[in-house]
Amino acid sequence: MTDLASLLPGRFGHLVRQLGAFGGVGVIGLLVDMAVVWLCLRGAGLNPYAARAVSFLVAATTTWVLNRAFTFRGARPEAAHRQWAKFLAANAVGGAVNYGVYAALVSGVGFFAAVPEAAVAVGSLAGLGFNFTASRTLVFRGA
Known part of the structure; x- marks a missing residue:
């Protein structure tokens, strides 16, 4: 069976595969x-x-280990402790983006005030986009 990413040209297909893997790792992280x-x-x-x-933490x-091993395994080598700290910082900022978008929508858009689950x-999508971009460009460079 052919996956969607294999049908896309070169770097774009690679990006789609990475985003899919990043999302899958994110689901594991959520669990x-x-x-x-x-506990x-x-x-x-x-x-x-x-x-x-x-x-x-x-x-x-967990997501750093899985992303390092699978999603971005081709990244330039870097000391694990340094890469882990950068990943934590990027995800903390991504969490703030997630919450900021949620808060802005709930406080400023009637639909989202009535249905905050949609916000x-x-x-979450905004946070995912930020975390993927930061992880790919700042944490796991060259992958």
Whole structure:
């Protein structure tokens, strides 16, 4: 079976494959994030804010490892600790983009005020776009 990316020309097909892999890794990161929050709340008795801080670090580290190994495996070599720190910073900024888009839509657009779940989806897409671009150009250069 032929995938869509193989039908696209050269670099564009490569970009589509990377974006798909990045999105798949993101889904795994989301599942890890949710599981760690649950464990921190139920198992360790942490408050929701501390649980979220722990889950972000675990999920971001998981996605960094998977993106390094699969999505951007052709990137120029870089010290792991430096690349990990850049990935965490990029994802933190991407999280702020996600929340900013969500907040702007909910506060400024009637439809999204009535259906904030839709604003979550738009914010997530904005965050995904930012994180993919930052990861590709700043963290995993040359992939």
